[in-house]
Every structure is written in structure tokens, then in C-alpha cells.
Amino acid sequence: MIRVKNLTKKYGELKAVDDVTFDVHTGDILGFLGPNGAGKTTTVRIITCFLLPTAGWVEVDGLNVFEHSLEVRKKIGYLPENAPLYSEMNVLDYLHFIMGVRGILKDRWSQRTKEMINICGLGPVVNRNIGELSKGFRQRVGLAQAMVHDPEVLILDEPTSGLDPNQIAEIRSLIKELGKEKTVILCTHILPEVEATCKRVLIINEGKIVADGSPAELQASFQGKEQIYIELKTPFTDVESKLANLENVEKVKEILTNGDDLKKFTIECARGVDLREGLFRLAVDNNWVLLEMRKEQASLEDVFRQLTTS
Amino acid sequence: MSSHVVVFCKKELRSFFDSPIAYIVITTFLLISGWFFFSDLFLVNQASLRNLFDIIPFIFMFFVPAVTMRLISEEKRSGTIEILLTLPVKDYEIILGKFLAGLILIVVAVLLTLVYTFTLSGLGDLDFGSVVAGYIGLIFLGATYLSVGVFTSSFTQNQIVAFITSFAIIFALYMLNKVLMFVPNFLASFFEYLSVDYHFSNISRGVIDSRDVIYYLSLVFFFLFLAVRALESRKWR
Numbered sequence: 001m002i003r004v005k006n007l008t009k010k011y012g013e014l015k016a017v018d019d020v021t022f023d024v025h026t027g028d029i030l031g032f033l034g035p036n037g038a039g040k041t042t043t044v045r046i047i048t049c050f051l052l053p054t055a056g057w058v059e060v061d062g063l064n065v066f067e068h069s070l071e072v073r074k075k076i077g078y079l080p081e082n083a084p085l086y087s088e089m090n091v092l093d094y095l096h097f098i099m100g101v102r103g104i105l106k107d108r109w110s111q112r113t114k115e116m117i118n119i120c121g122l123g124p125v126v127n128r129n130i131g132e133l134s135k136g137f138r139q140r141v142g143l144a145q146a147m148v149h150d151p152e153v154l155i156l157d158e159p160t161s162g163l164d165p166n167q168i169a170e171i172r173s174l175i176k177e178l179g180k181e182k183t184v185i186l187c188t189h190i191l192p193e194v195e196a197t198c199k200r201v202l203i204i205n206e207g208k209i210v211a212d213g214s215p216a217e218l219q220a221s222f223q224g225k226e227q228i229y230i231e232l233k234t235p236f237t238d239v240e241s242k243l244a245n246l247e248n249v250e251k252v253k254e255i256l257t258n259g260d261d262l263k264k265f266t267i268e269c270a271r272g273v274d275l276r277e278g279l280f281r282l283a284v285d286n287n288w289v290l291l292e293m294r295k296e297q298a299s300l301e302d303v304f305r306q307l308t309t310s
Numbered sequence: 311m312s313s314h315v316v317v318f319c320k321k322e323l324r325s326f327f328d329s330p331i332a333y334i335v336i337t338t339f340l341l342i343s344g345w346f347f348f349s350d351l352f353l354v355n356q357a358s359l360r361n362l363f364d365i366i367p368f369i370f371m372f373f374v375p376a377v378t379m380r381l382i383s384e385e386k387r388s389g390t391i392e393i394l395l396t397l398p399v400k401d402y403e404i405i406l407g408k409f410l411a412g413l414i415l416i417v418v419a420v421l422l423t424l425v426y427t428f429t430l431s432g433l434g435d436l437d438f439g440s441v442v443a444g445y446i447g448l449i450f451l452g453a454t455y456l457s458v459g460v461f462t463s464s465f466t467q468n469q470i471v472a473f474i475t476s477f478a479i480i481f482a483l484y485m486l487n488k489v490l491m492f493v494p495n496f497l498a499s500f501f502e503y504l505s506v507d508y509h510f511s512n513i514s515r516g517v518i519d520s521r522d523v524i525y526y527l528s529l530v531f532f533f534l535f536l537a538v539r540a541l542e543s544r545k546w547r
């Protein structure tokens with residue numbers, strides 16, 4: 001649905017986007033991840049025809065974004081970062097204005113407005129001025145604006161920034177629902193958001209793509225240390241040093257607890273080494289009661305941090 | 311006319327009249343023009359529309375930039391331009407819609423001064439032809455100032471900068487035929503031709519000559535064209 005090829009954007013000397021190539025297929029929800037200033041907003045601004053790239057091209061549904069700009073813009077619904085809306089307009093007028101520009105026939109306005117009010121939960125604020133709304137409601141109006149023409153492609157730049165946990169959960173499930181039929185690009189630096197909603201993740205750092213795959217694939221490709229979590233019951237206090245002396249153990253970290261005899265540790269070792277048997281024997285030899293032992297999964301956060309810090 | 315232009319024009323008109331801007335600007339305009347007009351009437355005990363037609367081009371220098379200054383710069387400052395320019399519309403439709411909204415506001419303001427004209431007609435004979443011509447001239451003049459204002463509003467996100475630069479350009483266009491004694495002879499007629507006031511005085515004498523109309527229309531076209539280019543320039547930055 002969306003093809004981005006060798007995209008480069010320079011602001012003066014600064015390369016904000018550097019030779020970026022990726023495809024998004026119909027029905028994909030693509031999580032576009034990256035630290036601040038990585039180039040996410042710049043990339044989506046090019047896809048939405050707001051900016052021209054320095055080099056490379058973009059196609060939406062087979063149409064070149066620069067040659068068929070108007071056609072492409074009809075297919076896209078876009079919520080820019082911070083949901084910039086006309087603060088002096090009220091919500092209803094604003095949606096009518098967007099529908100007018102989008103060429104939606106007037107006799108469909110009231111039905112379409114009702115749908116948007118339902119989907120985005122705008123009921124309590126329809127007749128309020130946008131400038132008076134809380135940030136969360138402004139984001140929702142922005143979302144309604146992006147979806148009002150039922151676009152094939154939805155591009156959302158940090159749609160949940162500034163929302164409370166309830167609203168975040170609602171918007172995420174909404175995005176998930178939408179992603180069943182539409183192609184969605186979701187820019188964010190909130191990792192749980194991606195884990196909760198996206199089938200595919202693209203990580204960009206300093207303008208370059210550094211990872212591309214499903215969340216599970218990215219976790220599997222993690223290059224860091226392996227971690228094991230154990231929970232013990234014992235009155236002895238020399239547990240940490242004994243653990244550290246075990247063969248292959250590289251680092252032991254105690255997690256503080258309130259229980260007197262309960263002790264929790266995370267133990268690091270090189271990737272590919274299995275410590276579990278050694279740990280078990282050590283516990284038996286010392287008469288520690290082993291309550292829990294598990295291998296920690298590398299989280300998306302570990303992957304993200306590894307790929308975007310140097 | 312394209313339906314997009316109408317949508318933008320309506321939206322802009324609503325935001326003029328939903329906010330106090332339109333009322334403040336129109337009232338101030340009427341007060342100032344009325345004051346000049348009637349003070350002449352009472353002082354010299356004789357007033358003609360000449361006074362009105364002399365003073366309005368001058369008042370417009372402040373009035374029109376006040377109308378146009380926020381038209382596009384505010385969209386840039388608040389970021390709403392990003393939604394606007396990613397809607398399926400052509401850049402010129404946006405510019406034209408905003409320009410027409412400003413034009414309607416100005417036409418309303420100018421027509422309200424008809425009250426003064428009618429007061430005058432009660433006092434003496436009025437040359438009807440020159441009144442109509444004068445008003446048409448005012449609207450052409452206002453349209454030209456507006457196009458300058460739309461242009462300056464499109465290249466900055468600062469309303470004050472937009473106001474001052476449009477005032478400066480309009481002032482220069484207005485003054486061109488008043489500095490003729492300082493320019494070399496071969497430039498004099500060129501300066502005169504470029505001056506908005508020269509063409510306005512032609513029209514307000516009661517003759518609507520196509521040369522004057524063409525002059526105004528080309529300036530309007532020129533500045534609106536620059537405004538469209540200024541909007542597009544974001545893409546390459």
C-alpha cells in the first residue's frame with residue numbers, strides 16, 4: 001500500500017532522514033519507533049505531501065506522492081503531532097469544515113458526524129470550542145478529523161501523547177480495530193503502545209532504519225545478555241556472594257524485598273549459556289528453598305535501547 | 311468557482327465575525343473615516359466625496375493589513391497549516407478563499423460608508439456617476455492592498471511581521487506618485503504608473519479606464535501568485 005524508497009531529507013546540513021526504505025501492506029499496523037529527533041515526523045510529512053524529500057520517492061496505492069499529490073491526499077487521513085486544530089472553532093463546525101473540504105456530500109454530514117462522535121467519544125464536547133478542550137479531547141477531535149472521510153491509509157503522529165491511561169487504552173483499541181481494514185502508520189516512542197497495537201515495528205535512529213520486523217522477531221534478535229530471575233527463601237545472608245561465584249555468572253543484582261527470608265535476584269550471563277541447572281544445584285547444596293526461577297524475555301524496550309544508543 | 315474556494319472563504323468569514331476582530335476593525339474604520347469626513351463638513355461647511363475618497367486609501371493602509379495579518383501566519387504559528395496543506399486541495403484555492411473572505415469584509419466596510427454619502431446627498435447635489443466610480447475604485451484599491459497583505463502573511467508565522475511588511479509595501483505603492491520630483495525624469499512616468507493612488511484618482515474622477523483596471527488586477531494576481539509560492543516553499547526547506 002505504501003512504498004518508501006531511498007528517502008532522504010536534509011534540512012540544510014542536517015540529514016533528518018537518511019536513505020530510508022520500507023513497505024507497508026494493506027491491513028498492517030506499522031509502529032514507527034524512534035527516539036526524539038529520529039526523523040519520524042519528517043518521514044510522515046513526506047508521505048502526506050507536506051514536505052518534499054531531498055532524494056528518493058514514495059508511492060501510496062501505486063500512486064507517486066509527488067506526481068499525484070491530490071489523489072494521494074484523498075486516500076490518507078493524517079493526524080499531525082500535537083493535533084493542531086483551529087482553537088476558535090467548535091467541534092461540530094470543525095468537522096463540517098473538514099467534510100466540506102473533503103467533498104463529502106452534505107446529506108451525509110449528520111450521519112458521518114454521529115459516527116465520528118461515537119467512535120472517538122466526542123459526545124460531551126461537540127458544541128464546545130476546540131480551544132477550551134483538554135488535550136485528550138483535542139487529540140480525539142484530531143483523530144475524528146483524520147478518519148471522517150473513511151481513508152484507506154491512516155497516519156497518526158503520537159496520537160496518545162497527553163492522554164490519561166483510560167483514554168490511551170481506548171485509543172489503542174480503536175487503532176487496533178481500524179487496522180483490520182486500513183493501513184495504519186503509528187509514530188510513537190511509547191513502547192507498550194507498539195507491543196499492544198502493532199503487527200510490525202520499524203525503528204529509526206538518527207534518520208536511519210535500524211530494525212524492521214514483528215515485535216517477536218525483534219525480541220528474538222536481541223544481542224544483549226541473558227537474564228535469569230530467581231526467588232529464594234533462606235535466612236542466610238551470603239546468598240549474593242555465593243551466586244556470584246557460580247561458574248559463568250557475570251552479574252548478580254538483588255531486588256529489594258520486605259520479607260525477612262524472601263530474596264529475589266536477577267542474574268546475568270552470556271547469551272547461549274544456561275545457568276538454570278547450576279543454580280538449582282547451588283540452591284540444593286545450600287538448603288535454599290527455590291520458589292521461582294525463570295528466563296527473562298528481552299523486552300522491546302531492551303531492543304529499542306540497544307539499537308538507539310551508541 | 312471551485313467549491314474548495316467557497317469552503318475556505320466561508321470558514322474565514324466565520325472566524326472574522328465569530329471573533330471581535332471584524333467588529334473592532336470595521337468600527338474603527340468607520341469612526342476614523344467619519345471623523346475626517348464630518349470635520350471637513352463642519353469646518354469648511356462644505357464637503358464633497360473627494361474628502362472621503364482621499365482619506366480612505368490612507369486609512370486602508372492600516373485597516374487592510376490588520377485584516378490580513380493573521381490569515382496565514384496564524385496557521386503557520388499554530389501548526390494548523392499542516393492539516394490544511396495535507397487536505398486534497400490546491401494551494402491556490404486556499405489563498406484565493408482567504409483573499410475573497412478579506413475582500414468581502416472590505417466591501418462591507420466600504421459600503422457602510424454609504425451612510426456618509428447619503429448624508430451628503432441630502433445636503434446638495436451629488437454626481438451619481440462619480441460616486442459609483444469612486445466606490446468601484448475603492449474596492450479595486452482594497453483588493454490590491456489585500457493581496458499584498460495575504461502575501462506577507464504567507465511568508466511569516468509572526469502576525470506583527472506580517473502587518474508591518476504589508477504596511478511598508480502598501481505605503482511604498484501609495485507614495486510612488488508623491489515623490490516624483492525626487493526621481494529622474496525617465497523614471498517618473500514609470501513610478502507614476504506603479505502608484506496605486508495615481509490609478510485611484512483616475513477612477514474616482516468618474517472614468518473607469520481599462521488601463522487602471524488592468525493595473526489593479528495584475529498587482530492582485532502578482533501578489534497572490536507570490537503568496538502561493540510562499541506556501542509551496544515550505545516543501546523545499
Ligand SMILES: Nc1ncnc2c1ncn2[C@@H]1O[C@H](COP(=O)(O)OP(=O)(O)OP(=O)(O)O)[C@@H](O)[C@H]1O
Nearest residue numbers: 011014016034035036037038039040041042043189
Ligand atoms: N523544519 C525544520 N527545520 C530544521 N530542522 C528540522 C525541522 N524539522 C525537524 N528538524 C530536525 O530534523 C530531525 C528530525 O526531526 P523529526 O521531527 O522528524 O523527529 P521525530 O522523530 O519526529 O522526533 P520526536 O519524537 O521528538 O517527535 C531533528 O533533528 C529536528 O531537529
Ligand SMILES: [Mg+2]
Nearest residue numbers: 040041081157
Ligand atoms: Mg515527531
